[in-house]
Amino acid sequence: MKYLIVIPDGCADEPVAELGGLTPLQAAHLPNMDRVVRLGTTGLSNNVPPSLTPASDVATLSLFGYDPLKVYTGRAPLETAAMGIALGPNDWAIRCNLIHAPEGTMDDFTAGHITSEDGGELMAAIQVALGGRELAGGMLEFHAGVSYRNILVWRGLSGESPFVGLKTQPPHDVPDKPLANHGPSGAARELLLGLMDASREVLKDHPANLRRIAAGKKPATQIWLWGQGKAPTVEPFQQVYGPRGAIISAVDLVRGVGILLGWQRIDVPGATGYLDTDYAAKGRYAIEALKNFDLVCVHVEAPDEASHEGLPHEKVKALERIDAHIVGPLLDELPKYGEWRILVEPDHRTTLATRAHAYGAVPFAAAGMGIAPTGAAAYDEVTAAQSALAFDPGWTLMKWFLGK
Numbered sequence: 299m300k301y302l303i304v305i306p307d308g309c310a311d312e313p314v315a316e317l318g319g320l321t322p323l324q325a326a327h328l329p330n331m332d333r334v335v336r337l338g339t340t341g342l343s344n345n346v347p348p349s350l351t352p353a354s355d356v357a358t359l360s361l362f363g364y365d366p367l368k369v370y371t372g373r374a375p376l377e378t379a380a381m382g383i384a385l386g387p388n389d390w391a392i393r394c395n396l397i398h399a400p401e402g403t404m405d406d407f408t409a410g411h412i413t414s415e416d417g418g419e420l421m422a423a424i425q426v427a428l429g430g431r432e433l434a435g436g437m438l439e440f441h442a443g444v445s446y447r448n449i450l451v452w453r454g455l456s457g458e459s460p461f462v463g464l465k466t467q468p469p470h471d472v473p474d475k476p477l478a479n480h481g482p483s484g485a486a487r488e489l490l491l492g493l494m495d496a497s498r499e500v501l502k503d504h505p506a507n508l509r510r511i512a513a514g515k516k517p518a519t520q521i522w523l524w525g526q527g528k529a530p531t532v533e534p535f536q537q538v539y540g541p542r543g544a545i546i547s548a549v550d551l552v553r554g555v556g557i558l559l560g561w562q563r564i565d566v567p568g569a570t571g572y573l574d575t576d577y578a579a580k581g582r583y584a585i586e587a588l589k590n591f592d593l594v595c596v597h598v599e600a601p602d603e604a605s606h607e608g609l610p611h612e613k614v615k616a617l618e619r620i621d622a623h624i625v626g627p628l629l630d631e632l633p634k635y636g637e638w639r640i641l642v643e644p645d646h647r648t649t650l651a652t653r654a655h656a657y658g659a660v661p662f663a664a665a666g667m668g669i670a671p672t673g674a675a676a677y678d679e680v681t682a683a684q685s686a687l688a689f690d691p692g693w694t695l696m697k698w699f700l701g702k
């Protein structure tokens with residue numbers, strides 16, 4: 299049996315005035331996702347437990363069949379896994395965004411979708427100025443990741459940590475809000491604020507930033523620390539469910555969840571984790587991966603990014619591209635294997651109205667061997683809500699999808 303999972307990140311939404319009162323899924327022309335529903339079924343899945351924050355880390359764990367209440371330790375350790383950085387039992391990983399906040403408000407949590415090249419230079423300067431030294435019983439290491447998504451590793455010298463009980467704010471959930479009102483709280487508050495403040499001086503006149511300003515791009519004005527956690531322990535997917543998996547994603551966080559489950563990471567040239575990603579290349583690589591793996595997961599970040607930027611038409615466009623270049627070709631390819639199943643499901647909701655992630659169930663579409671057609675004909679929030687199928691908690695869907 300071949301299993302394919304397509305994740306249009308954050309695609310689930312609410313009716314939007316600019317789209318004539320339709321949700322982006324309703325407004326988009328999605329013949330292939332609709333075909334999945336017609337061949338099979340649709341329904342709702344709730345991937346975010348109320349006690350956790352709605353984001354791709356928690357929601358992706360659920361989507362992949364793991365109870366986040368049992369395995370989730372924080373966002374940064376998952377990204378650290380994707381970057382190939384090992385964490386010891388006393389170590390903590392902390393997400394380190396490069397942000398653009400010249401006036402003390404969260405103008406852009408991506409620093410203008412800074413390139414990995416510019417971001418890498420700035421992170422190297424931060425490591426020289428602030429890393430390689432001890433702070434509160436641990437050694438600081440700053441690592442450059444993809445674009446604005448970087449990591450601070452705190453290597454604990456003993457079992458004690460200042461980060462227990464620390465609460466931090468995801469920068470993408472406070473667009474245009476004052477930084478001072480959304481800083482960390484808990485014992486390590488001053489420690490994190492100290493690093494964030496110090497980063498402003500380091501970045502201020504850095505050549506990479508001056509270059510960006512000259513080119514009309516947003517400079518990264520400081521780092522924003524959040525998403526801290528220790529390394530989680532997770533039982534491999536193959537051991538729990540059977541299939542041998544592979545993951546295609548341009549986002550470290552989502553790749554990291556896959557890697558943690560023991561899935562093979564497949565890198566696609568031209569995959570950017572943004573609206574301009576090479577959709578067709580992702581489709582081609584997924585088709586190729588089906589030859590060697592039982593389960594292939596293709597994640598596309600673009601609908602989530604469009605939501606964060608408050609761009610309804612871009613969100614629709616991203617969905618149509620996923621439909622045409624990924625779901626379509628794969629739906630043609632899968633029957634060649636005889637026994638197959640496909641699942642289309644976002645991790646969480648990201649609403650254009652708030653430009654932030656939201657709690658609540660997301661619609662899924664599933665088809666393939668053993669999944670009987672139910673008469674539903676479209677992939678959207680409303681049709682899914684009318685289905686008798688609902689998975690809450692969402693991590694129980696995987697067992698159903700795999701036919702276990």
Ligand SMILES: [Zn+2]
Binds near residue numbers: 470602
């Ligand atoms: Zn998001």
